[in-house]
Amino acid sequence: MRKMNVRRLAMYGLLVALAFVFSYIEMLIPFNIGIPGVKLGLGNLVVMVTMCLLRRRDALVVAVTRIVLVGLTFGSPSSMLYALAGGLLSFAVMALLLPAKRISLYGVSMAGGLAHNFGQLAVAVFATQTVRIVWYLPILLVSGIVTGGLIGLAAVLIVRRLPARVTQGI
Amino acid sequence: MLSTDKLTFHITDLLIPAVAVLLAGVLMVLSAVLPQPERREAMITVDGEVIAVLPLETDADRLFELSAGGVNRVVVTDGCVSVSEADCATQVCVHHRAISRVGESIVCAPHGLVVTVVGGEAADAPDLIAR
Numbered sequence: 001m002r003k004m005n006v007r008r009l010a011m012y013g014l015l016v017a018l019a020f021v022f023s024y025i026e027m028l029i030p031f032n033i034g035i036p037g038v039k040l041g042l043g044n045l046v047v048m049v050t051m052c053l054l055r056r057r058d059a060l061v062v063a064v065t066r067i068v069l070v071g072l073t074f075g076s077p078s079s080m081l082y083a084l085a086g087g088l089l090s091f092a093v094m095a096l097l098l099p100a101k102r103i104s105l106y107g108v109s110m111a112g113g114l115a116h117n118f119g120q121l122a123v124a125v126f127a128t129q130t131v132r133i134v135w136y137l138p139i140l141l142v143s144g145i146v147t148g149g150l151i152g153l154a155a156v157l158i159v160r161r162l163p164a165r166v167t168q169g170i
Numbered sequence: 171m172l173s174t175d176k177l178t179f180h181i182t183d184l185l186i187p188a189v190a191v192l193l194a195g196v197l198m199v200l201s202a203v204l205p206q207p208e209r210r211e212a213m214i215t216v217d218g219e220v221i222a223v224l225p226l227e228t229d230a231d232r233l234f235e236l237s238a239g240g241v242n243r244v245v246v247t248d249g250c251v252s253v254s255e256a257d258c259a260t261q262v263c264v265h266h267r268a269i270s271r272v273g274e275s276i277v278c279a280p281h282g283l284v285v286t287v288v289g290g291e292a293a294d295a296p297d298l299i300a301r
Contacts, residue, residue: 052172107183114190134201137194145187
């Protein structure tokens with residue numbers, strides 16, 4: 001078995017813990033304006049920063065671990081399913097867009113937020129077997145763009161300030 | 171490590187919301203053109219309880235005097251349903267346009283009254299537990 005890089009292992013622990021706490025904070029201070037599904041997506045901020053500092057697959061580890069942990073702690077199997085659909089789709093889109101030229105973290109983050117909302121809506125349509133929820137799309141669209149943009153800004157500020165030695169030897 | 175190019179906003183970033191808006195538009199148009207069931211009904215609920223179901227193919231004019239107080243007149247004309255009269259302060263439901271497509275609804279929030287268009291066949295079918 002290949003030896004796991006100890007620094008990476010420690011970094012995973014830190015990042016998952018941070019993402020978990022962010023999810024918790026998000027629950028404490030509801031940003032939602034009475035519309036279910038509209039949230040800031042602080043957990044995604046950690047995934048984005050991970051993607052920038054480490055490898056993309058490291059971000060996937062953080063994303064999935066966070067969703068499973070949050071689901072087990074605060075959620076239900078169905079809420080975990082919604083979160084997974086949103087989280088995985090969002091990760092896939094961001095991982096694809098990150099190396100794209102002329103697309104900055106702002107664009108990547110907006111795409112992530114939008115993909116998250118589309119994923120959740122798809123599960124909702126599938127689960128309730130009604131297409132009427134597509135009328136919910138405009139709200140999710142606007143919220144994905146706005147929250148994605150804000151998270152992108154936060155990610156840019158964080159990545160700019162983190163010294164390179166943080167990820168040395170990982 | 172990430173190139174600094176990733177850290178500044180590019181005008182091309184706007185392509186992403188543009189594509190999303192386009193995609194959402196296509197989805198909404200698709201759902202709007204999808205065939206509607208022939209038989210449709212207006213389901214009227216008060217605080218989640220169904221108080222009446224009116225088929226859209228027959229014109230109707232019903233006055234609902236709610237037990238909790240409040241009056242709403244629900245009118246069905248030409249396959250569309252609307253609320254023509256209500257004694258609430260907001261009058262939002264009265265000003266709402268007539269609805270006819272499955273899933274559309276008119277809400278009178280002060281009275282807790284909701285008019286929703288449902289597919290007639292689904293409404294006729296026995297519920298899942300019975301099957």
